[in-house]
Amino acid sequence: MWSRLVWLGLRAPLGGRQGFTSKADPQGSGRITAQVIEHLERLALVDFGSCEAVARLEKAIAFADRLRAVDTDGVEPMESVLEDRCLYLRSDNVVEGNCADELLQNSHRVVEEYFVAPPGNISLAKLDEQEPFPHS
Amino acid sequence: MLGRTLQEVSAALKQGQITPTELCQKCLSLIKKTKFLNAYITVSEEVALKQAEESEKRYKNGQSLGDLDGIPVAVKDNFSTSGIETTCASNMLKGYIPPYNATVVQKLLDQGALLMGKTNLDEFAMGSGSTDGIFGPVKNPWSYSKQYREKRKQNPHSKNEDSDWLITGGSSGGSAAAVSAFTCYAALGSDTGGSTRNPAAHCGLVGFKPSYGLVSRHGLIPLVNSMDVPGILTRCVDDAAIVLGALAGPDPKDSTTVHDPINKPFMLPSLADVSKLCIGIPKEYLIPELSSEVRSLWSKAADLFKSEGAKVLEVSLPHTSYSIVCYHVLCTSEVASNMARFDGLQYGHRCDINVSTEAMYAATRREGFNDVVRGRILSGNFFLLKENYENYFVKAQKVRRLIANDFVNAFNSGVDVLLTPTTLSEAVPYLEFIKEDNRTRSAQDDIFTQAVNMAGLPAVSIPVALSNQGLPIGLQFIGRAFCDQQLLTVAKWFEKQVQFPVIQLQELMDDCSAVLENEKSASVSLKQ
Numbered sequence: 001m002w003s004r005l006v007w008l009g010l011r012a013p014l015g016g017r018q019g020f021t022s023k024a025d026p027q028g029s030g031r032i033t034a035q036v037i038e039h040l041e042r043l044a045l046v047d048f049g050s051c052e053a054v055a056r057l058e059k060a061i062a063f064a065d066r067l068r069a070v071d072t073d074g075v076e077p078m079e080s081v082l083e084d085r086c087l088y089l090r091s092d093n094v095v096e097g098n099c100a101d102e103l104l105q106n107s108h109r110v111v112e113e114y115f116v117a118p119p120g121n122i123s124l125a126k127l128d129e130q131e132p133f134p135h136s
Numbered sequence: 137m138l139g140r141t142l143q144e145v146s147a148a149l150k151q152g153q154i155t156p157t158e159l160c161q162k163c164l165s166l167i168k169k170t171k172f173l174n175a176y177i178t179v180s181e182e183v184a185l186k187q188a189e190e191s192e193k194r195y196k197n198g199q200s201l202g203d204l205d206g207i208p209v210a211v212k213d214n215f216s217t218s219g220i221e222t223t224c225a226s227n228m229l230k231g232y233i234p235p236y237n238a239t240v241v242q243k244l245l246d247q248g249a250l251l252m253g254k255t256n257l258d259e260f261a262m263g264s265g266s267t268d269g270i271f272g273p274v275k276n277p278w279s280y281s282k283q284y285r286e287k288r289k290q291n292p293h294s295k296n297e298d299s300d301w302l303i304t305g306g307s308s309g310g311s312a313a314a315v316s317a318f319t320c321y322a323a324l325g326s327d328t329g330g331s332t333r334n335p336a337a338h339c340g341l342v343g344f345k346p347s348y349g350l351v352s353r354h355g356l357i358p359l360v361n362s363m364d365v366p367g368i369l370t371r372c373v374d375d376a377a378i379v380l381g382a383l384a385g386p387d388p389k390d391s392t393t394v395h396d397p398i399n400k401p402f403m404l405p406s407l408a409d410v411s412k413l414c415i416g417i418p419k420e421y422l423i424p425e426l427s428s429e430v431r432s433l434w435s436k437a438a439d440l441f442k443s444e445g446a447k448v449l450e451v452s453l454p455h456t457s458y459s460i461v462c463y464h465v466l467c468t469s470e471v472a473s474n475m476a477r478f479d480g481l482q483y484g485h486r487c488d489i490n491v492s493t494e495a496m497y498a499a500t501r502r503e504g505f506n507d508v509v510r511g512r513i514l515s516g517n518f519f520l521l522k523e524n525y526e527n528y529f530v531k532a533q534k535v536r537r538l539i540a541n542d543f544v545n546a547f548n549s550g551v552d553v554l555l556t557p558t559t560l561s562e563a564v565p566y567l568e569f570i571k572e573d574n575r576t577r578s579a580q581d582d583i584f585t586q587a588v589n590m591a592g593l594p595a596v597s598i599p600v601a602l603s604n605q606g607l608p609i610g611l612q613f614i615g616r617a618f619c620d621q622q623l624l625t626v627a628k629w630f631e632k633q634v635q636f637p638v639i640q641l642q643e644l645m646d647d648c649s650a651v652l653e654n655e656k657s658a659s660v661s662l663k664q
Contacts, residue, residue, distance in 0.1 A: 036518075044472065044517045045479075045498045046510045053511060060468070060515040060575065066461045067531050070538065077533030078540060080362050080392070081592030081617070082349050088395055090388050102235040106483035115481050122492035 032058055042124055138162055138318040139638065142375035145321060146203045149195060156195065156206030160188035160250050163208040167252065167319045173275045175313035177213050178221050179253040184208065187250045194248065203378050205248030210314040210323040213254040214261050215241050215366070216355040220251075224357055225269025226259045228484050228504030238355020239387045240324060240366045247382050252320045255310030258574075259506050261326055261359050262471070264334055264581035265569050266309020268508050274309040276302040276339060276563050277317040282640035283606035302563040302607070305338035305581070307331040308367060312339040315369050316639060322379050325367040328359045329463055329578070330558075330585025332367025333597035337558035337610030340599040340639060342631070344368045344376045347618045348592030349394040351380075352387035360470040361392075363589040373598070373628040377404045380620065396618065404621065407629040411445030416551035420456035421584060427561035429603050434557050437600065437611055440633060441555070451551055453542040458535055459587040460579050465519050465532035466590075471509075472516025478504060508574045540591040547616050553626050554614040556584050558597040562607035584612060594620040596627045599636040608636070 032054055041047050048054050100113055109116040137145065137154055148154050167179055191206035200206070211217060214224045216234035223229045237245065245251065258268045267273035278284050279301040288300075304313050308325025312335035315323045325332035327345040336343020344367060351366050358364055366383065370376045381403075386395045417438055422431070442448045479493075480486035480500035487499040505513070519528040546554065559581060569577065588595040594617070597610040613630070615623030 039521075040514050040517050041498075042494075043521075044513050045494060046501045046505065046513050047498065048514065049502070049507075049510070053507065053514070056511050056573070056575065057514055057518065060464070060511070061518065063579070064461060064465050064515075064519065064528055064532075067458060067465065067528070067535055070455065070458050070531075070535050072531060072534035072538065075534040075537055077530050078537035079533065081540060081590075082392060082394065085349075085394060087391055088386070088388075089391070099235065103482070105235070106232060107481065108486040117481055118490045118493050118496050120493045122494065124492075124494040124498060 032061075045124070138166060141372050142207055142321040142370060142378055143203070146205075146207060146378075149206045150200060152195070156188040156191035156250065157185065159206065160184050160208060163250075163252055163319050166317070167314075170277070170317045170319060173277060173313050173317060174272050175255055175274055175310045175317065175319070176210070176253045177223060177225065177256050177271050177310070180217075180220050180251050183220065184250045184252055187245070187248070191248050191250065201246070201248040202382075203247075204244065204382055207249050207322070208252045208320040209244055209249045210252045210255050210311055210320045211241055211244075212257055212261075212308050212311050212323070212325050214257060214326055214357040215254075215324060216357065217241055217251070217254065220254060222254065222357070223270075224260045225257050225271055226504060226506070226509070227270055228478050228501075230270070230485065232484050234355075236355065239352035239389060240383050241355060243383050244324075244379075252314070255308070255314050255323060257310055258307035258508075260357070260475075260509050261307040261328060261331055262508050262512060262578075263574050264306045264330070264578045265303045265566075266306035266335065267303060267566065267569065268506060268574055270506070273566060274304045274313050275566075276304045276309075277313055277641060278302060278339060278563065278607055278639060280641060281606065282642060283602055283637070285606075287604070287606040300565045300567070303338070303566050303569050305335035305559065305563060307335075308369065309335045311369050312336055312341055312343070315339075315341055315371060317641065321370065322375055323369045325369050326356055326359070326364060327367035327589065328364050329467065329582040329589055332369060333558050333585050333595060333610075333612060334581060336369055336597045337599070337612075338563035338608065340608030340610075340636065341597075342370050342373050342376050342599070342627070343558075343597040343610070344370075344380065344624070345588065345595045346380060346384065346620055347594040348589075349392055350594075350618065350620060351383050352385075352390040352393050354387055354389040358474050360467050360589075361474070362466070362470065363592075365589070373596070373624055373631050374404060376596070377621075377624050377628075380624075384620075394618070404625050404628050407625055409445060410441060410626070410629060413441070413446040413626065414550050414552050415441045415446055415448045416451040416546055416549075416554045417448065418453045418456065418546070418554060418556060419450050420453050421556045423583070425560050425580070425583075426557060430557045430559070430561060430609055433600050433609055434555070434611060437555060437630070437634075440630075447550075449549070449551060451546040451549060451554070453539075453546060453587070455535065455538045455542050456587060459539050459590060460583055462532045462535040462539065463582070463586045463590060464575075464579065465528050466536065468512045468516035469519050469529050469532075470516070471512045472514075472520060475505070475509065475513050480504070511575065536590050539587055543587075543591045543593060543614075552616075553623060556612045556614065558584055558610040558612040560584075562603040562605065562609055588614055591617075593617055594623050596623060598627050598631055598634075600634050602637060
């Protein structure tokens with residue numbers, strides 16, 4: 001129960017702060033608004049769970065901000081250390097498969113050869129309406 | 137027999153001095169005795185004994201598969217093993233039994249190695265202490281060594297013996313503890329930011345990180361696809377080379393493995409002299425946080441090379457101070473993407489909520505992941521937001537290129553191998569380690585090791601000497617991309633010079649008939 005109070009307490013001061021700005025603002029980050037929290041939770045489908053987690057994120061962002069000091073003009077981003085090499089593709093022959101039974105074994109909810117999922121077009125409940133979850 | 141090197145045991149097996157079954161049983165017995173170390177999550181006793189039986193038949197018929205036939209090995213629990221639970225020390229995968237073997241595991245099995253079990257780690261390999269998994273922390277065998285305990289008795293402030301046990305380092309701590317405590321001859325770890333070299337340094341082992349693209353990542357549950365590599369932990373360099381010889385090579389199931397011809401098998405020549413070698417010492421690695429003991433050993437190692445005729449140069453890797461930040465951004469971003477596969481539908485933990493897919497996924501992930509993992513996922517998602525993508529993720533990718541170029545420049549200036557510390561200090565007590573959170577610790581402990589992952593270079597941590605407290609300290613050698621053989625050759629020469637002492641765990645071995653043979657005396661040329 002107290003976690004819900006924590007959330008309400010958290011949102012009040014955050015709601016009063018400057019909203020999260022676009023990349024045009026050099027000071028940009030460091031302000032985690034309630035909208036950002038909600039947005040991240042929906043994207044990640046992982047919840048913060050506590051104020052400490054939000055504080056940790058803020059510290060992580062502050063840490064990452066140190067990158068601004070590096071001059072990267074004219075530098076191309078590096079995606080892989082093997083960028084100078086060719087990617088090898090396998091020939092298009094079927095060599096394995098037919099393992100439906102093995103794969104189905106690891107799932108908790110299966111019907112015949114289907115993985116069973118709950119209904120899909122219901123968006124995650126907004127913070128306000130969510131059941132307070134136990135503090136992890 | 138258990139204290140011997142892989143090479144020696146292999147020879148003993150071939151000569152019939154011992155059978156694979158006897159060896160397997162000795163190791164299993166020792167695993168039971170050392171259970172308090174918490175190195176293993178799953179001990180695959182039946183599997184190992186069956187493999188031992190088959191190996192024995194092969195030896196009887198004179199058809200051994202090679203140097204690894206009948207050799208007990210352990211595998212970190214983030215490698216998929218068919219029919220054997222693979223958990224990544226997380227609730228998310230507790231009870232998950234993969235239907236396939238990771239390529240590296242399959243290669244070991246094809247060579248006849250005996251799989252002793254799956255070792256403990258930090259949850260999803262995120263951490264530098266092997267303390268954050270759901271099965272509990274791993275204890276460093278050196279906490280129970282004669283060398284450490286004798287020094288502690290001399291210390292008037294020493295507290296109760298067991299409450300002050302030391303961490304193994306991470307995240308492949310379980311693998312390191314398993315090899316260090318003689319329960320197996322080699323273990324697989326994974327190395328994304330130093331996760332193999334860090335525990336190797338703390339546990340007095342050789343921890344080898346191959347070049348990115350040399351060893352297949354298929355079956356290694358990914359953390360950071362562009363930096364992960366399977367790592368090898370052994371007690372000496374020759375053993376690591378034997379294992380590497382079995383594992384290296386292109387894999388059609390991993391498109392990031394290179395197809396260049398490699399010299400196989402990895403037989404390491406013995407370097408007669410190092411006068412043609414050029415060793416680079418990166419000056420930016422000399423930071424105030426480095427302990428004086430490690431600094432002194434580093435300097436003595438450089439002097440050793442100099443005195444033997446090698447050229448020792450100071451080099452500069454100017455972007456070193458940004459590498460940990462860059463790693464932090466790239467790692468969390470890739471983690472955010474890689475962890476998205478855990479939704480409870482096809483495998484792994486699944487919660488009871490059935491209202492909607494999103495609610496189910498969210499609750500499953502909340503229940504399945506610990507704070508560390510969730511924190512990284514959320515940070516990663518933040519850096520990948522549209523408004524942050526350029527400023528954080530792409531920026532970090534650019535900085536990555538600068539860091540990789542630093543290394544290229546250093547090697548182009550004539551340097552063959554770089555010599556650096558592996559860790560800031562020796563292993564610390566667990567109670568000390570947990571005073572800071574996971575992210576802070578990782579940022580501190582990975583400082584010397586993770587730039588190597590960003591550049592995809594091979595690196596190896598070699599145990600050098602014992603600290604004043606009787607604990608191992610290791611130094612790191614970094615080589616050019618795909619020059620793994622040259623790197624290991626230099627490391628082998630160095631290992632021979634320093635003669636690192638064998639851990640004395642006599643009390644544990646008392647009942648076993650395996651007394652430590654071939655115990656090297658502590659004739660250390662780099663004495664403190």
